[in-house]
Amino acid sequence: MSEAAYNVALTLRVVAGTSEPAPWGSVADARQRADMRALLAGDDSRQHVWQRARGYMKTTDSGVAALAALLTDVPANGVVQVFAVDLEQARKIMTAIRTAAAHLPSVPLKVTASRVTRTDNDAAIVVETSDAASALGASPHLLILDEFANWKDTASFQDLWDNVYSGLPKQGNARILIVTSAGPIGTWPHGRLTTFQGSKHWRYSLAPGPAPWRTPEDLERQREGLSSAAAFRMFHLNEFTTPEDGLVGEEDLAAAVAEGVRVRPYDPRHAYVVTADLGVVKDATVVTVCHREGDRVVQDVLARWLPRHGRHVRLDDVRDEVARLHAEYGSAPVRIDPSQARQMVQGLQETGVLIETVTIDANYNHACATALQQAFERRRVDLLDVPEQTAELGTVVVRTRTSGGKETVALDSTGNGHDDIADVLGMAAEFLMSRPYFGVPSINNAAALRGTEIRRGGGAREGVRLGKRDLGTVPNNTRRKVPGAPGAYERFRRRVGY
Structure with missing residues (x-):
């Protein structure tokens, strides 16, 4: 020049x-x-x-x-x-x-x-x-x-x-x-x-x-x-800021991150849940594993796939990772919205993975956003030390929406980023915090104990209190009927051991 x-x-x-x-x-x-x-x-x-x-x-x-x-x-x-x-x-x-x-x-x-x-x-x-x-x-x-x-x-x-x-x-x-x-x-x-x-x-x-x-x-x-x-x-003041309606403030986010911890191995004392948010063309696909310790939500694994250079996320890779995590973390139930990949979800179900499908609507988004925001506010979250996750959570906001006269909240990006990791963490927080008996041995409910044992990792058989809010709903498989093959309910019964 x-x-x-x-x-x-x-x-x-x-x-x-x-x-x-x-x-x-x-x-x-x-x-x-x-x-x-x-x-x-x-x-x-x-x-x-x-x-x-x-x-x-x-x-x-x-x-x-x-x-x-x-x-x-x-x-x-x-x-x-x-x-x-x-x-x-x-x-x-x-x-x-x-x-x-x-x-x-x-x-x-x-x-x-x-x-x-x-x-x-x-x-x-x-x-x-x-x-x-x-x-x-x-x-x-x-x-x-x-x-x-x-x-x-x-x-x-x-x-x-x-x-x-x-x-x-x-x-x-x-x-x-x-x-x-x-x-x-x-x-x-x-x-x-x-x-x-x-x-x-x-x-x-x-x-x-x-x-x-x-x-x-x-x-x-x-x-x-x-x-x-x-x-x-x-x-107007030219200052980089975190939005005031942000999901989590800088101090609370820093307090939630366990420095240097990138993954937590399986511990048979805990019961785990796998949550997944599927994005194929533009959004990221994210899978996380979490468990509950007392009143805390603890993150154990984070896996993320990004579409790059116009190439879609390979759902075969996602399927294999979900199946591996399900098996490795004590047959953990999987929470997933099948709308983006019905064939993948059906294939996982057919291999015996315990899938609990969810419908992402305003009510479910409200429950997930509220559970995660409260967990951060009360400092009851233990996150892995993953820089991409920390950066994303710092930009996610909680939006208020009104539909049919009802006001709900939902997680959203600031318009410049992703909210996929926040979504799976919200799904995990909602599942774990709304099920106080998930994975906890019960000694005072004989009817629940009778014939309701599930096999945890390591081969131990452990009595647990079962129900829709404890293990999720029975998978609703929609596959071709094969003469003599067990139905969905029979496979579910075999899965949980009764």
């Missing part, structure tokens, strides 16, 4: 608090000019982050930087590549570029919905919101990533980042600019930005507080109108 690019940026026309387009240099403050000069003309760093609050001309400045580079330093057939967080943001960037380009009548430019091309040398600005696959092979001279902190916390967006960042060395002098406001704590973009802020390889420009031209009256209106104080701090 060059001093010439910065000088062009100063003259480009923008609409920013003015009724008519004005030169960018006349409306930008000292921080903006310093950031632009460092990006376009500086020699100290090729990697830049501009973190500013909402309303601080981030989108306008991105468009100015892209167009100034195109007009001066991008060679023939070269590319300035811009990735927007969504389609609406891509349109805003193109509007800023289009406004500036309209006041350059002597420059041969062709402007379309998502591309600006110099017709004299075919250099171009490309603005897109594509998935990671579209970034393969890209080698831009300037790469701009817009609203990075609010990129979704999914595998496809991580792949996009890996693909575009790893392609920068293809151009020896390529530069990268991340433009963002603050976002939620715990997502992978937050983790990347935290690393960049402390790195000598990045120039990190952090503008604390609101945009300087925000009036006290304007900020007060925003404070009153936004849904929470956390939202105000995030959008």
